[in-house]
Amino acid sequence: MKQQFKRFRVRTVAAVAALAFAANTWAVDPFTVRDIRVEGLQRVEPGTIFASLPFRVGDQYNDDKGSAAIRALFALGLFKDVRLEVNGDVLVVVVEERPTVADVDFAGTREFDKDTLKKALREIGLTEGRPYDQALADRAEQELKRQYINRSLYGAEVVTTVTPIERNRVNLTFTVTEGEPTRIRDIHIVGNRVFSEKELLGQMELDTGGWLSWYTKSDRYSRTKLNADLETLKSYYLQRGFLEFRIDSTQVAISPNKQDISVTVNITEGERYVVTGVKLEGDYLGKEDEFKSLVKIRAGEPYNADQVAETTKAFTEYFGNFGFAFAQVEARPEVDRATNRVAFTLVAEPSRRAYVRRINIAGNNRTRDEVIRREFRQFESSWYDAEKIKLSRDRIDRVGFFKEVNVETSDVPGAPDQVDLNITVEERPTGSLQLGAGFSSAEKLALSFSIKQENVFGTGHYLGVEVNTSKYNRTLAFNSVDPYFTADGISRTVDLYYRTSRPYDEMGGNYQLVTAGVGTRFGIPFSETDTVFFGGTLERTEIEPGTNIPAAYLAYGERFGYVSTSIPLSVGWTRDDRDSSVTPSRGRYQRFSGEWGVAGDARYLRSNYQYQQYVPLNKQFTFAFNGELGWGVGLQDRPYPVFKHFYSGGLGSVRGFEQGTLGPRDPTGSSIGGPRKVTLNAEVITPFPGAGNDKSLRMFGFVDIGNVFGEHQKVSFSDMRASAGVGLSWLSPIGPLRIAFAQPIRTKPGDKIQKMQFQIGTSF
Structure with missing residues (x-):
């Protein structure tokens, strides 16, 4: 073999295969690279290739650097084939670009509008202008099926059609056979003694269908809805004195034809507890009487988790009125299982005072920021004031432009005495x-x-x-x-x-x-x-x-x-x-x-x-x-x-x-x-x-x-x-x-x- 011309070739369809093949390529004697040429580019800029290579003109080339170059180029996700050719002391990089997605379309979709599905695919990396490969198409099919499963359409089938067009582009068409939605056939609650199954099922959003199910879709199973119903069920018991109520397990069974679902919820009610008293511990800023007036827990009445939550929330908000945004209030129960009684100790730790660094607004696609900001009574660079924040939220809601207005507090990294307020609105048609x-x-x-x-x-x-x-x-x-x-x-x-x-x-x-x-x-x-x-x-x-x-x-x-x-x-x-x-x-x-x-x-x-x-x-x-x-x-x-x-x-x-x-x-x-x-x-x-x-x-x-x-x-x-x-x-x-x-x-x-x-x- 003449030394003036040596050539080795690496061809693969996946990065892992490329590495395995490169390990067995013909060895090339190390040489100093005098020039690097790139062939086969259509849309990718040459600079992208040069920036990914582990060597430059004037560097020493060897087999290890060649393998590293192949790995780097495949890692870009832009090419389906890469070859390195040596012509004397000139290195030639030959690439074959992956086709680009020109258009994404859907057929047979009734449950979703196309924009919703395109958004879902965009989040997994499939959209117009992006390189296409089969793995991405497979992920897209799985994502579409997941979207349909969330709507209780378990039998939905997705077929992908790839149509090559000019300039190394492809059109993708996802043909969906939606099928009939999977309905909830029955829901059972096991372990209830005090309340009837009918009464408990009446608290849940999911049901086996009714005359309004076409609007509410309450007979369509969804894990999110079931979790919400389980929380509602738990709250129902905790509001009525059942301090130790728990949900042991849930079983969801789907029929072989994917048309019916059965749900079984296993619970343990426990005993009903009565509150015997409430006392305060911790630092209450010398305002114990004011805090006592906020206590919603009533001695002599059955335990009510809502009253406990309302009390701790009221305490936290009242601390917030004095700038203590990080105040912690814990309701510690002292349970007497022999008599089915419980006493509560409210332990407060105001922590540190904080001020608001920045107010961030999101969700206002139409409404200008200033329309929302001018209703705010909590200002940036001012002490945190929970009362002003609540007033601000209510003022924003009262302008009538939004379905929902939510205000959340987030810590500022590296600044323990600062918080950011994040206002999220959902606009309504005005x-x-x-x-x-x-x-x-x-x-x-x-x-x-x-x-x-x-x-x-x-x-x-x-x-x-x-x-x-x-x-x-x-x-x-x-x-x-x-x-x-x-x-x-x-x-x-x-x-x-x-x-x-x-x-x-x-x-x-x-x-x-x-x-x-x-x-x-x-x-x-x-x-x-x-x-x-x-x-x-x-x-x-x-x-x-x-x-x-x-x-x-x-x-x-x-x-x-x-x-x-x-x-x-x-x-x-x-x-x-x-x-x-x-x-x-x-x-x-x-x-x-x-x-x-x-x-x-x-x-x-x-x-x-x-x-x-x-x-x-x-x-x-x-x-x-x-x-x-x-x-x-x-x-x-x-x-x-x-x-x-x-x-x-x-x-x-x-x-x-x-x-x-x-x-x-x-x-x-x-x-x-x-x-x-x-x-x-x-x-x-x-x-x-x-x-x-x-x-x-x-x-x-x-x-x-x-x-x-x-x-x-x-x-x-x-x-x-x-x-x-x-x-x-x-x-x-x-x-x-x-x-x-x-x-x-x-x-x-x-x-x-x-x-x-x-x-x-x-x-x-």
């Missing part, structure tokens, strides 16, 4: 199309709608356009709100509207009221929950006579003119400490508004007060109360303007009666409203049966009482109308939907009944 409809024998179907965006371009601004085309009311209104018109949180609202309306009647009258106006108002925050509003409006109202016009309208027009121009000034106040503006479960909301016609043809005072209270009865049930009072009076020897009357009836007031038909009536039979209004609503809200604790779909039972009264009419409870019924609320993609079926329980002759009503966008 643009909505609001619809309203009602059915009656007179009007048949009445429709109204509005388009609004509560978070324009993620700035937190509100922009709304309302259009109402119902038989009795037609509206074109524009409304804009800048909640932070100034950096101090002063808001500005601009209203522009044009309305034509007439009271409800069945006589076919063609008279109407035409109101046009423009106004602005400002809101000044006086505290974290209180805001005061003031502003002014320029308004023009015209009474257009027509057939069957009420006598009250004619009398007012004849005496004061059919066209009234007024300049009302407005003042208002709100206080909102609810835990959520979208689905509140606790807290209070109050609102007062006053309007004073100081100039123009109409002189009057008009006020309205609303009070809402939400009380959690337990984790699932919430009691809600709403009360609203309206009052108006004329000034300067003038009657109260008829076009400023309040109306009642329908959604938002007394359900079961046609919208706006309660109260005084004209001799023509038209409902003309009145200057005084009383509305009382009570609701008990619960998750929809079969929907678990899903707050987006809930049902409620309600009782409504209220009416509208004339200027010289006495406000009397005996004249109020009442109704009761049930309803459904759903946070739909186009806004909150409420459907109510009401049965009037107090009526008067002539009342217009409307038992079924629904609206998208109403709140109470």
Whole structure:
């Protein structure tokens, strides 16, 4: 063999095989590399090759370095074949690139949308533009099957089709045969003595199916759901005194055809324990009395794990109010098994004070960071304050842009006295199309709608356009709100509207009221929950006579003119400490508004007060109360303007009666409203049966009482109308939907009944 030309060749399809083959290649005498050439590249940069080689031009080459070079190049994952050729003192690196994934597509997928599956494959490294190999395709198939197993589709089959295309690229198509979902055939609990199996199964989300399973998918097995149910089962026992309750094991059996699953849970209940006492130990910062007032554990009552958890949480949060973010509170039980009694010692260690280094925000894909940060009352580089952090979380939730708001604390490595706050939000659709409809024998179907965006371009601004085309009311209104018109949180609202309306009647009258106006108002925050509003409006109202016009309208027009121009000034106040503006479960909301016609043809005072209270009865049930009072009076020897009357009836007031038909009536039979209004609503809200604790779909039972009264009419409870019924609320993609079926329980002759009503966008 001539020394001028020596060649050795290594060919493999995997790195391990390459190493084994390289060990047996022809030996090459060491030589000094004068030049390195690379052949076979299509997309990979030559610099990638040179950076991976363990030698450079001018270095000594030998077999060991050749083997190392092959290992390094295969480790890049970019090549399916590598050869090293020696031509004199020139080293030639010959590579064959792996094909690149040009496109990933799916066929036969109904359970998932393609974007979800592409995201799952992207997380394992398979996406457009990445090198392709069979091992990666196999991993992709397993990942897709795992996704389907999580949806209880155990029989799903995946077939991969690889289609080569030009420029060494491939298209991947995953054809999925989903099959039928695997259903839970039966669930058994073994070892229960005190509570029946039916009662325990009623606490679990998983079940054997029901009429709503198509929506809840509660009969589809998932390990995550089962673990959650086991925790619920454990909590159920621990809340009722069973201190030593445990879950011994769970067995999940799947049928040979992968269509049925059986679940068996083995438990040991233990004995029921009663609490005998609670005492404090440790450092309580000299505030033992304050901490004792936070104790939820009650002596003489059965042990309740929730009370213990609430107590330790309250202690930890109270320590946090003084900057002790790392406070540790341990509830140590002293168990007397002979008498089935337990005493608790609450041991506290405040640890060290900390301050907040940084506030991190995640999940706001649309909403700008500043919209969230301006609601925060805990500042960076300030002492940690748990009360301010909770207030901040509630304020962010109350803006109404998010389904969930979570705040977590994380340590700062190397800084024992610092923490970071991580705020994670889940955005909800803030643009909505609001619809309203009602059915009656007179009007048949009445429709109204509005388009609004509560978070324009993620700035937190509100922009709304309302259009109402119902038989009795037609509206074109524009409304804009800048909640932070100034950096101090002063808001500005601009209203522009044009309305034509007439009271409800069945006589076919063609008279109407035409109101046009423009106004602005400002809101000044006086505290974290209180805001005061003031502003002014320029308004023009015209009474257009027509057939069957009420006598009250004619009398007012004849005496004061059919066209009234007024300049009302407005003042208002709100206080909102609810835990959520979208689905509140606790807290209070109050609102007062006053309007004073100081100039123009109409002189009057008009006020309205609303009070809402939400009380959690337990984790699932919430009691809600709403009360609203309206009052108006004329000034300067003038009657109260008829076009400023309040109306009642329908959604938002007394359900079961046609919208706006309660109260005084004209001799023509038209409902003309009145200057005084009383509305009382009570609701008990619960998750929809079969929907678990899903707050987006809930049902409620309600009782409504209220009416509208004339200027010289006495406000009397005996004249109020009442109704009761049930309803459904759903946070739909186009806004909150409420459907109510009401049965009037107090009526008067002539009342217009409307038992079924629904609206998208109403709140109470």
